[in-house]
Amino acid sequence: MDDETKAKLLDKYKEERKEEVKTKALLPLKNAEKGKVVMRFAPNPNGPPTLGSARGIIVNGEYAKMYDGKFILRFDDTDPRTKRPMLEAYDWYVEDCKWLGYEPDEIIYASKRIPIYYEYVEKLLKMEKAYPCFCSKEEFKKFRDKGVECPHRDTDGEKALEIWQEMLDGKYKEGEVVIRIKTDMKHKDPAIRDWVAFRIIYESHPLVKDSFHVYPTLDFESAIEDHLNGVTHIIRGKDLIDSERRQRFIYKYFGWEYPITKHWGRVKIHEFGKLSTSGIRKDIEAGKYSGWDDPRLPTLKALRRRGFEAEAIKNFFISLGVSENDVAVSMKNLYAENRKIVDAKANRYFFVWNPVEVRIEGVEAKEVKIPLNPNDANRFRVLKGSDTVYITKDDFEMFKEGEIFRLKDFCNIRLIDKANRKTEFVSYELGEVKKGKNIIHWLPKNDTIPCVVLGFEKYEGLAEKNVLDDVGNVVQFERFAFCRLEKFDGEELVAIYAHP
RNA sequence: GCUCCGGUGGUGUAGCCCGGCCAAUCAUUCCGGCCUUUCGAGCCGGCGACCCGGGUUCAAAUCCCGGCCGGAGCACCA
Structure with missing residues (x-):
């Protein structure tokens, strides 16, 4: 390469360098x-x-x-x-x-x-x-x-x-x-x-x-x-x-x-x-x-x-x-x-690790529609709200008797007897419970599949059945992490932990 | 020990060659706020850095010298 082309290239290089910064x-x-x-x-x-x-x-x-x-x-x-x-x-x-x-x-x-x-x-x-x-x-x-x-x-x-x-x-x-x-x-x-x-x-x-x-x-x-x-x-x-x-x-x-x-x-x-x-x-x-x-x-x-x-x-x-x-x-x-x-394409689901069974007095069973992705108002999944649900132990232990918390998209409940895991129904509307840590995810008692999440740590728990539509894909288990659903053998779902 | 290279916020990175437009770019983390429902996601905002000491110069993150710290090579490995 002669000096002239070399110099030309060098100039071009400098220009490109400036542009690339952005x-x-x-x-x-x-x-x-x-x-x-x-x-x-x-x-x-x-x-x-x-x-x-x-x-x-x-x-x-x-x-x-x-x-x-x-x-x-x-x-x-x-x-x-x-x-x-x-x-x-x-x-x-x-x-x-x-x-x-x-x-x-x-x-x-x-x-x-x-x-x-x-x-x-x-x-x-x-x-x-x-x-x-x-x-x-x-x-x-x-x-x-x-x-x-x-x-x-x-x-x-x-x-x-x-x-x-x-x-x-x-x-x-x-x-x-x-x-x-x-x-x-x-x-x-x-x-x-x-x-x-x-x-x-x-x-x-x-x-x-x-x-x-x-x-x-x-x-x-x-x-x-x-x-x-x-x-x-x-x-x-x-x-x-x-x-x-x-x-x-x-x-x-x-x-x-x-x-x-x-x-x-x-x-x-x-x-x-x-x-x-x-x-x-x-x-x-x-x-x-x-x-x-x-x-x-x-x-x-x-x-x-x-x-x-x-x-x-x-x-x-x-x-x-x-x-x-x-x-x-x-x-x-x-x-x-x-x-x-x-984030934009992963469907959202509930995964309850270390599940704890909780009874809700005075609630009526009802189906709830929850968006598959908060950015998309047209796609939903359905969960059957019932009087017995699972929530994760981490959440359960956080609440004190008398405290009200919300099962996301379902209803608000008050913890009345922690030892016996009894709660009572308060209301369906978001109302009382504002936002944040008092809104937790949950699963209906009789409509789940066992799920294990493999990663740096191993998590065992339950997932909503709707996830079966997404086997092979990356989903977000709400309030947990993004995971890739690897396989379902008819018994248990295996998911791989990706990242929070 | 000998040779070479590098040191920009908590973490990466741009700028350094060709000194001024740099009271320094972007991303991430962290912190704060927002969201008729993820306080482990998302959105918005904020804090935060030129290794140290000399020198050159009107002017240094940028050039020179010294120091300190870090790394690589010194294989009949790749």
Whole structure:
């Protein structure tokens, strides 16, 4: 790109930046040209996609959309041991990308393209920009720390290729030899000094089985792929910030242009402690969680099960932006985003947890019509008001004898005998009871279904029968929370707690 | 220890590159009010921030230096 177009782009970038401030969108991308942007999201599928993955999918996918560009999903699955991929997880990533609204234009499996990486390392070997190194990890660390070149560094190209061939032929044991990229052993940042590009691992790979035993490291694989795919911008976590400086050496040797990079900091979500994929896996195996979609987990499967809208997750991450600061954020922000979407369409129902039976003296049974959604005056559900109702224990305990409270949309009653849970009818009209905490929800004695709500805590109780019209949907249990009704087996309704 | 990065209300975030329009944006939380019926929803309103110290300048959140605090990398992991 020449200086003039660069300057033009920069001006445009500044203008867009100003405009974007008002709207809810990602800040414009540096040097991005409509139609020419290529973004990628490159996970290792060693577990299911989580909220963290969602950030990668959304930020990269969204930029691709903003600039009518291309979005690539690439599986960086080149370690069959330490970061062993999980076969089912490949599809999970594809599904979740689609669910979030970013269907990949292309899907790349690094493990299937290992021969391509071989071609490039052979070139580097021949150019003497890479070399086989027989140092042990510990030995090499000493050289690295001292900034001294190791004895294998000046192996000539011919010999290097010979050794490489022997590696491929299986003549070496694991750990005996690796291929290193020449950088600069005196580079002021020790993290950059001659890094490993290939190592030997005799382990069957979940996807490509026993096809290879010489595997590239992330830095090598990623460097080659980004160039081959014409990736223009890389946005990822700041843990990979040094990758750029390492990989730039390869780009320099081949005369390629490195993509523009941007990094985000660590995200800590208050509600989920420290959760590692391997830790969760153990807990699932131990029975602590029901599976990867356990509603207490930060996986996208779990969030979807709880009824979160993809749009809400998107807005949540867009609001975090892309800054290198570490953020500690609360799920309350996600809840707020989801509520904005779901509030208008979620039907309202009564769910009485820890039900307490209460008798009402002097009331006449009568059907009451209650709006399904307060914003919609035309849709109703019907409850059969009767002389015996259930209310939640939390409410019951709050009231004192003599106090009047209202069963929402039914009638006002006075508590006369708390020990025997007896009340008396006062009136039907809203009248006496104004608003607020004296209006509670309730259920008629003989017209309910058992309902269990699964979430960070488990709630057991009763729900009105009308909910059966909404199985599969997100509803609001009034004065409780938004929940997704998962299934009804004829006996009991299972709902998943979404958020207040 | 070595290298790099960052610090704006309780929490995120915009502004910083190109100093003045910033007595600082937006969202969320919290608090208060409203709602012929959710005080665990909704609607309206309010409180609340430029890490500290120097310097440059007519002018600093913005530039420079130092300090403090936080983070990342220094793997034959990604």
